[in-house]
Amino acid sequence: MNTTTRTTHTGLPEDWFLRPAVARINTFLTGGSDHYKADRQLASRLLRSAPWLKDMVTINQRHRPHAVTVLARELGITQFLDLGCGLPSRWNRALERHEPALTYEAAVGVHAASRVVYVDNDPMVFALTRFLLGETATAALRADIRQIDELLNHYEIHSTLDPSHPIAVLAHDLLPWVDDEAAAAAMTALREWLPSGSAISITHASTDMEPQAMDSLVDHYAEAGITYRPRQLKQIRSLLGSWTPLPPGLVPTAQWRSGSIRCLPSAEHSHAYAAVITCP
């Protein structure tokens, strides 16, 4: 039997656009345009099991610029590594930036000299992110957190980020897409690699609020060949390790210092926890 994966002239597997992808489903759920039939079909099944899913994704996306602003203002961080960055959010003509703001847009809003490396294992995310860059202070990398050592040794990271200064890692809605071993290994490697004064901002889907609906989402994704592993609070806490969380700790995403975010969907629709941990 020939087990070689056939690829198209784009270099993508032949069935690439026939299989749903997490990044495109997220875009569909938040009203973006970069999605295909397979994404919409799976999204409809997900929404039937979890009608609050659009709110969950919206809360998570809007947390990004909020967390970046806190990291930049409060910890003075100017370097960001956005892991599992996802497809860019929609362009807002009036604001002249994406909405919610991309990591770089939020970071330069505080420190003009900020630098960002965007990382995702999805080739479409990589291509679109690289196309949008246009800034020497940003870089895009196609890499997988399941090969975290290889990822952290990549040229794009070393040529963009200065390891003698603090770096903030964003791992927003990323770890639920890998198994327990890979999630723990990635967090351990990041804590070892990051210089003093650094931080990790995490958001993580949880089974705590509506276990049955979450189980259905896990099943729908599994039928599409996608690993989804929302976790309980104690499992997420153990991924954080011994670093110190900034107040208010590990809480539902919409409750993480959300006072300044306007018109956020109801906090009970977070279905995820958020925390920022800092290097002691």
Ligand SMILES: C[S@@+](CC[C@H](N)C(=O)[O-])C[C@H]1O[C@@H](n2cnc3c(N)ncnc32)[C@H](O)[C@@H]1O
């Ligand atoms: C749910 S989206 C989250 C996007 C963005 N971080 C956010 O919070 O809105 C998850 C992203 O992680 C990416 N991803 C999933 N597994 C990954 C892996 N093993 N390595 C790198 N990226 C991964 C997906 O392609 C997708 O873009």
